[in-house]
Structure formats: structure tokens, C-alpha cells
Amino acid sequence: MSDVELHHQPDLAPGDEETTSVRLRVLGYLVGLGLAILLTATSFFIAGTDLVWQPSIPVAIIVLAIAQMGVHLVFFLHITTGADNTNNVMALAFGLLIVFLVIGGSLWIMANLNHNMMPMDQLMQMQR
Amino acid sequence: MTTAVAHGDPHQVGVLADFEHEGPAPKRIVTGFGFWIFLLSDMVMFSCFFAAYAVLLGQTAGGPSGAQLFNLNNVAIETGCLLLSSFACGMASIAAEERNFFWFQIAMAVTCVLGLAFLWIEFHEFADLVARGAGPSRSAFLSAFFTLVGCHGGHVSAGILWLLTMMAQVYAKGFRADIQRRILCFALFWHALDIIWVAVFSVVYLLGSAA
Numbered sequence: 636m637s638d639v640e641l642h643h644q645p646d647l648a649p650g651d652e653e654t655t656s657v658r659l660r661v662l663g664y665l666v667g668l669g670l671a672i673l674l675t676a677t678s679f680f681i682a683g684t685d686l687v688w689q690p691s692i693p694v695a696i697i698v699l700a701i702a703q704m705g706v707h708l709v710f711f712l713h714i715t716t717g718a719d720n721t722n723n724v725m726a727l728a729f730g731l732l733i734v735f736l737v738i739g740g741s742l743w744i745m746a747n748l749n750h751n752m753m754p755m756d757q758l759m760q761m762q763r
Numbered sequence: 764m765t766t767a768v769a770h771g772d773p774h775q776v777g778v779l780a781d782f783e784h785e786g787p788a789p790k791r792i793v794t795g796f797g798f799w800i801f802l803l804s805d806m807v808m809f810s811c812f813f814a815a816y817a818v819l820l821g822q823t824a825g826g827p828s829g830a831q832l833f834n835l836n837n838v839a840i841e842t843g844c845l846l847l848s849s850f851a852c853g854m855a856s857i858a859a860e861e862r863n864f865f866w867f868q869i870a871m872a873v874t875c876v877l878g879l880a881f882l883w884i885e886f887h888e889f890a891d892l893v894a895r896g897a898g899p900s901r902s903a904f905l906s907a908f909f910t911l912v913g914c915h916g917g918h919v920s921a922g923i924l925w926l927l928t929m930m931a932q933v934y935a936k937g938f939r940a941d942i943q944r945r946i947l948c949f950a951l952f953w954h955a956l957d958i959i960w961v962a963v964f965s966v967v968y969l970l971g972s973a974a
Contacts, residue, residue, distance in 0.1 A: 646788060648795025650856070650951045657857060664853040671846055675961075679839055682969040692973050700965035704958050711849055711954040723799055730803030734810040741814035 647719045650712055667710025674703040791944055798948040802955045805918075809959055812914055813966060816907040820971075824902035829971030832897055834888070838968045841884050842960065845919075848877035849957040856950040862938045871930050874953070878923045885916050908967065915963055918956050925949050 647653065652660060678699045681692055708714045714723050753761075787793070820829075855870035889909070892898065899909035929949055932942050 646792050646796075648792045648947060649799040650795055650947050650954075651791075657861060660857050661854070664850055664857075667853075668846065668850045671849075675842055675846065675964075678965060678969055679835065679842075682973050683835070693970055696965050696969050696973070700961055703961045707849070707954060707958045707961065711853055711957070712951065722796060726796070726800055726803055730806055733807045737807065737810045738814045738817065741811075742817055745818045 646722060647713070647717070649714060649720075649723045652713050653717070653719070663710055667706055670706045670710070671703055674699050674706065678703075790940075791947065794944045795947050795951070798951055802951060805955070806959065809911075809914070809962075812907070812911040813962065816911045816967065819903040819907040822903035824904075826902040826905065827895075827897050828904070829908070829967070830973075832892060832895075833968050833972045835968065835972060837884055837888055838964055841881050842964050844877045844881040844884070845957050845960050848874045848881070849954055851877065852950055852953045856946060859933070859938060859943060859946045864933070864938075867933060868930060871926055875923060875926050875930075878919055878926070882916060882919055882923070885912070889913070912963060912967065915956070915959055918959075922949070922953055922956060925952065 652663070678696055681687065681695050681699070687695070708727075714720060714727060716724065752758075851870050851873040855867055855874060858867035858870055889912075892905075897905055899906050926949065929942075929946055932945070936942055
């Protein structure tokens, strides 16, 4: 029975960490802060530079933003892939599904409607 | 080695069954998980505002577009404020778990000052836009912009009120278990706001001024 207790990992609340040493925890936040500053600085640099191929800039900004959100989730919110974190990750996955459905669906439907809509002056003519 | 053989269960699949009857999870986990669900629903709400903003991006009604309005220097300072305040908030949650009153109050005060600096810059940006005739009633694009960024600002304001409440509660009641749970939820809230700000500055400001 003691064996089982040794292997048993209780769940972690989101935001809670496994390690207990203060030095390591501060170090974790410092690494997160460093990565976040690096990614932010890159985003701002890329937005205003002429050094890269212009059409790639929006894609690069979005990729950097997603990377930075990942850094925040791991280092600040402590959402990890550990066995004790499964519930938190599943909730996050469902949230992300809804977010992508809302944003992607809205853009898709509205672009489609916009494409199929008669030009405004013709519409006015018909209503006259 | 012998324990592993005795187990015959390297991935601890069967362990769950042994612990099914242990009773409910500790309150800290239940509270934290519940608040995490709330934060995710908050992000779903923000995704609606993002979707509205993206759809209405081009509908400037002859008014100014984002590229003509946004000042990226201000946005960079705002981003720095929020990032550092997120870090200070992390220090505060470490101090709370170590039950260190002094460093908890210092870290929370730094978080508060940086949050207020963020709000101050944002308020001036909004006031400047309205003064230049680019208020929320000017065009559908500006309505969506003010709704999205203003909603984030409103969250930050609420977060600062919550932060001050936590400082007062720790001062009056100490690091009791229920206070610790509130600090955990506050830290989650504050870090989540920073994540939403990453999306805001990337999608609204950087893409807006690049396009």
C-alpha cells in the first residue's frame, strides 16, 4: 500500500507548482519573463522593419503571439503536460476549441456573406 | 525494480481505481479549477470581441484607420508594464505560499503600481483618440476597437480593486487557507489578463499598424 502512495500524484490546482524550493520557483518566473520579453521585442521589431519579406510579417506576428501565450501558460500559470495537470489541460483544450470556432467561424461566415452581397448601390436601386 | 514488477503497471493506470474512494479533492484544487473554468469562459467572451474586431476592421466609414491612429511607443510601454506586473504577481504568490508578509505586500504593491501605470497610459490614449474625433461613435471599426481594448482595460481595473482587497485581507487576517485560495485565484486572473493583452497588442496594434 505504501508503494501505491509513493506513486500517487494528487492533482494540482491551476497556478500551483510542484517544486517547493523558492530559488527554483523565482528562477522559473525569471525564465518566463526573459522569454516573454524576447518574444515581445521580436514582435515589435518585426512589425516595423523592412528587413523581412513584407507579406510574411502578419504571419510572423501571429506565430510569435501564440508562442508568447504558451510561455505565459507554462511559466506563469503553470499549466503543464504533467499527469497531475490533466484536468487543467483538458479544460484549456475545450476553451481553445470554442475560441477557434468563434473566431474562425465568424470570419468565414462574414467573408462569405460579404462576398455574396450585392454592391450597395445596386441594392438601393432595387429597393426604390 | 521489485516494486515495478509487483506493480506490473508502469503508467499507473490502475492507481486511479485505488484512490477513487478517497473523498472529494482538496478545496484549493476545486477552487482553483473552478476559477480556471471561469477564466476560460472569459477568454471565450474576448474571442467574440476579437471576432467582431476582425470582421469590422475595414469598416472605417471614411474615418481614420488603425495605422493612422496607433502609437506603438505607448503600446510598447504598456506591454512592458503588464509583463513586469505579471512577474511581480508571481513573486507575490511565492511570498504568499512562504507566508512572508513583508515581501508579499511589496510584490503586490509593485504589481498595483505597474497595473495603474498601464491604465493611466491607456486612459490617455483613449482620451486622445476621442479628442481627435476618433471616438467609438466615429465608425464600426472604432466601436469594435474601443469595446475590445476597453473590455481588457475594465478587467485590469477590476483586477486592481481585487489586488488591493487581497493586500487588505492579508493585512487584517493573515495567510489563512481561504485567503490563500483567493490569492491563487487573483494570480490566475492577473496572468490571464496578460495573455489576453498579448493577443490585443499583436492583433490590434501590431497587425493594425503593419497593414
